Amino acid sequence: MTTTSTERGSVADAIRALVVTREFQPGDRLAEADLAARLDVSRTPVREALRQLAADGMVEHVPNKGARVVALSPAELEHVFELRARVEGTAASAAAVGATGAELDRLDELAEEIARHGLPGPDQALDRVYGCNADFHLLLAESSRSSVIAASVRQLFHTAATVRTYQGFDEASVRRSVAHHREIVAALRARDGEWARSTMHSHLANARAALLGPRPVAHSHDTVDAPRDDGADDPAPTRPPS
Amino acid sequence: MTTTSTERGSVADAIRALVVTREFQPGDRLAEADLAARLDVSRTPVREALRQLAADGMVEHVPNKGARVVALSPAELEHVFELRARVEGTAASAAAVGATGAELDRLDELAEEIARHGLPGPDQALDRVYGCNADFHLLLAESSRSSVIAASVRQLFHTAATVRTYQGFDEASVRRSVAHHREIVAALRARDGEWARSTMHSHLANARAALLGPRPVAHSHDTVDAPRDDGADDPAPTRPPS
DNA sequence: CTCCTGACTATTGCATGCACTTTACTGTTC
DNA sequence: GAACAGTAAAGTGCATGCAATAGTCAGGAG
Numbered sequence: 001m002t003t004t005s006t007e008r009g010s011v012a013d014a015i016r017a018l019v020v021t022r023e024f025q026p027g028d029r030l031a032e033a034d035l036a037a038r039l040d041v042s043r044t045p046v047r048e049a050l051r052q053l054a055a056d057g058m059v060e061h062v063p064n065k066g067a068r069v070v071a072l073s074p075a076e077l078e079h080v081f082e083l084r085a086r087v088e089g090t091a092a093s094a095a096a097v098g099a100t101g102a103e104l105d106r107l108d109e110l111a112e113e114i115a116r117h118g119l120p121g122p123d124q125a126l127d128r129v130y131g132c133n134a135d136f137h138l139l140l141a142e143s144s145r146s147s148v149i150a151a152s153v154r155q156l157f158h159t160a161a162t163v164r165t166y167q168g169f170d171e172a173s174v175r176r177s178v179a180h181h182r183e184i185v186a187a188l189r190a191r192d193g194e195w196a197r198s199t200m201h202s203h204l205a206n207a208r209a210a211l212l213g214p215r216p217v218a219h220s221h222d223t224v225d226a227p228r229d230d231g232a233d234d235p236a237p238t239r240p241p242s
Numbered sequence: 243m244t245t246t247s248t249e250r251g252s253v254a255d256a257i258r259a260l261v262v263t264r265e266f267q268p269g270d271r272l273a274e275a276d277l278a279a280r281l282d283v284s285r286t287p288v289r290e291a292l293r294q295l296a297a298d299g300m301v302e303h304v305p306n307k308g309a310r311v312v313a314l315s316p317a318e319l320e321h322v323f324e325l326r327a328r329v330e331g332t333a334a335s336a337a338a339v340g341a342t343g344a345e346l347d348r349l350d351e352l353a354e355e356i357a358r359h360g361l362p363g364p365d366q367a368l369d370r371v372y373g374c375n376a377d378f379h380l381l382l383a384e385s386s387r388s389s390v391i392a393a394s395v396r397q398l399f400h401t402a403a404t405v406r407t408y409q410g411f412d413e414a415s416v417r418r419s420v421a422h423h424r425e426i427v428a429a430l431r432a433r434d435g436e437w438a439r440s441t442m443h444s445h446l447a448n449a450r451a452a453l454l455g456p457r458p459v460a461h462s463h464d465t466v467d468a469p470r471d472d473g474a475d476d477p478a479p480t481r482p483p484s
Numbered sequence: 485c486t487c488c489t490g491a492c493t494a495t496t497g498c499a500t501g502c503a504c505t506t507t508a509c510t511g512t513t514c
Numbered sequence: 515g516a517a518c519a520g521t522a523a524a525g526t527g528c529a530t531g532c533a534a535t536a537g538t539c540a541g542g543a544g
Contacts, residue, residue, distance in 0.1 A: 055297035057393040086328040
């Protein structure tokens with residue numbers, strides 16, 4: 001059932017997978033000995049991976065107290081989407097210049113796979129969308145030909161690893177999202193960086209709205225500081241008291 | 243001579259300091275045993291710190307081959323400044339809402355200290371500016387009240403740890419930069435997020451120009467792909483062949 | 485002279501063991 | 515019954531040792 005060994009994949013990836021599959025939920029402690037036993041390695045590589053994940057923002061590390069899966073508040077999720085829009089928009093713009101033909105072909109494949117597994121139909125499999133979506137966004141970042149951009153995208157993407165793609169999306173949001181992936185590749189093929197950037201902005205605004213609901217209106221007299229989160233059936237991402 | 247022990251400060255910070263002081267230059271190998279001896283700890287915490295720094299983007303880690311200080315090409319430095327402008331602009335905007343009085347006071351102090359050590363005069367000490375500037379930008383990021391924003395700012399800032407603040411800046415650029423720090427705090431005190439954001443944009447555009455020279459003009463017939471870097475006397479940041 | 489092959493060295497990757505900190509429990513005292 | 519102290523258990527932090535891999539150099543064949 002669970003992959004019983006690390007199998008040449010890094011320990012950090014294995015732990016990320018455990019978080020993505022909700023085996024560890026936001027706020028859960030990540031005990032080193034426990035992870036070491038699960039992944040069938042010693043505590044040493046586990047500790048290294050946890051430090052790495054902590055720097056990535058997926059895990060919170062407190063000295064002498066261990067690591068926990070980060071629990072993002074709705075306000076912080078808003079920030080994740082804002083930063084992703086800006087950073088991945090830049091990535092898309094740079095990828096319009098730098099992407100190779102092979103990368104564009106692979107992005108096409110991934111966009112189609114996301115469509116197959118995301119849209120209603122015989123092949124729908126929402127639990128398989130997360131991986132394809134991750135591959136799409138991270139490959140796009142690589143296509144920017146900039147290690148700096150790629151690292152920033154990776155960090156932000158992994159920070160939101162607990163947000164499962166398309167889970168809780170309404171169908172219209174899913175259709176828009178699927179269309180965005182295809183359109184981004186079209187923009188890249190046209191070598192139009194601004195087209196790619198703005199489509200990426202739309203893509204992430206759509207995801208934000210599907211997960212978090214309408215944006216809070218600053219000068220309204222109700223719910224000034226608390227963004228809505230209807231539409232998302234995630235467990236309330238309340239931050240554990242530090 | 244060198245700080246002979248880690249003294250309660252984390253090993254990662256100690257290694258960062260070695261890079262900032264140019265004891266290790268971009269492209270240099272970071273051998274675990276060597277660092278362990280220098281910092282008077284065993285290889286284990288050194289390895290953990292290197293993984294962390296690799297996730298932060300300051301160090302490049304190749305399996306079975308060890309870690310090297312990242313050498314950023316001029317094109318990647320351009321990307322660092324673009325992303326910093328977008329991400330730290332967002333941080334400044336959020337800090338205008340969230341910064342506490344104590345944080346604003348500390349930012350004021352840091353801005354003044356940067357002025358004292360950066361501007362010509364009896365207290366000028368360019369080598370001390372880096373630390374103050376780092377404190378300023380990282381504290382500003384903390385003031386955003388968002389761990390996500392803070393982590394992104396940290397990552398981008400540390401990625402460019404090899405760029406020494408104000409070294410090679412002409413005097414006009416230094417004066418602008420000093421004024422920017424003060425103006426940003428003024429904008430935060432006015433709780434004006436857009437003011438803070440745009441001043442931060444100017445601040446980083448100024449730093450970019452001082453270090454990298456005029457931006458390449460896309461549709462010019464000369465130097466299309468190679469950004470100028472006159473004005474910076476840094477050693478040519480050529481990327482080692484991978 | 486060049487290229488290939490082999491062993492040797494240096495360095496990384498990982499497992500294990502011990503010391504110290506934190507936490508939870510239990511027994512005692514007010 | 516509640517609060518506190520002392521102790522035991524659990525878990526992290528770090529050092530050390532061994533196995534495995536990459537890099538280096540010497541030797542020999544073409």
